[in-house]
Amino acid sequence: MIKDIFLSFRDNFKEKTTNPFLGTYLIIWIIRNWELVYSLFNFDSSDTLEIKVNFIKEYYKNNSFIEGILNNILWTFGVLIITFLLLNISRAIVNLFEKQLKPWIYKLTDSKSVVLKSTYEIIRNERDDLQFRLDKERDSKSRLESRIKTLEGEILERERAVAEKEGEESIESNKKEEPSDLQLVFNKLNALKLIEDFKEMAVASKKGDPISVVHNSVDKYLEYGLLEYKESTYSGDGKYYKVTPEGDKLLRYMRNNI
Numbered sequence: 001m002i003k004d005i006f007l008s009f010r011d012n013f014k015e016k017t018t019n020p021f022l023g024t025y026l027i028i029w030i031i032r033n034w035e036l037v038y039s040l041f042n043f044d045s046s047d048t049l050e051i052k053v054n055f056i057k058e059y060y061k062n063n064s065f066i067e068g069i070l071n072n073i074l075w076t077f078g079v080l081i082i083t084f085l086l087l088n089i090s091r092a093i094v095n096l097f098e099k100q101l102k103p104w105i106y107k108l109t110d111s112k113s114v115v116l117k118s119t120y121e122i123i124r125n126e127r128d129d130l131q132f133r134l135d136k137e138r139d140s141k142s143r144l145e146s147r148i149k150t151l152e153g154e155i156l157e158r159e160r161a162v163a164e165k166e167g168e169e170s171i172e173s174n175k176k177e178e179p180s181d182l183q184l185v186f187n188k189l190n191a192l193k194l195i196e197d198f199k200e201m202a203v204a205s206k207k208g209d210p211i212s213v214v215h216n217s218v219d220k221y222l223e224y225g226l227l228e229y230k231e232s233t234y235s236g237d238g239k240y241y242k243v244t245p246e247g248d249k250l251l252r253y254m255r256n257n258i
Helices: 002-018 020-032 032-041 050-061 066-110 117-177 181-191 195-207 218-223 245-257
Strands: 227-235 239-242
Touching: 002 032, 002 050, 020 032, 020 066, 181 195, 195 218, 195 227, 195 239, 195 245, 218 227, 239 245
Parallel strands: none
Antiparallel strands: 227 239
16 A cells, blocks of 8 residues: 555656646746755754754745745746747757758759659649559459459350250250151161052951961061061961051051151
8 A cells, every 4th residue: 555655656746747837847946946955955964953944934034935936937937938939949940941941952952852842742643643543443454354254154154055955956856867766667668669568468457358478578577577477377378467566656657658
């Protein structure tokens, strides 16, 4: 707790002494009362406390305490005013030299290293404008590149879809162009000129009439699966046959295409 009190007192004293007014007032008081301050630290070792107190009382009888405070305050304000005036005058001198005389001297001795402020402002504004336009162009370029990538992706997707569609159409076309087994059989019979012969035999088979075994074409119809034996018995020089499902399909194909 004692430590906290000491730290608080120290901080308070530091704050007061660093205050411009209080610090100046303290210096003024010491200067104007230097005799008292000097005497307080230089009493003879033989002087008693009573002698010291009487000295201080006698000092303030000859020097009014209230009047001394007022005079010290006036002196403090005067010193502060003069101090700040001198500081501002010195700052004005420095600024005058830095802002006016120094550029003028540089202009006389090395004109290339110094430019007018108006020229500098114009160039800076042009630079800022160019930087703004450059940033804007970069942003536009970035958006365009993103859009181009998106369009390229869409084009690739469409090309892929078109290629797949063309492939499917090609497969379907090949399927359509590729002759079926039924068409192949029809083409073979047509090449052998057996179309009408097959029709006659199919009609006879459906009517239940025997077909003469001397017909060489019967073997072809059996080979192609268009006819099959109905009975193993003979009727004269003929045998009984029946039309297979493949034979019926061929008959329907003939009706639709001949």
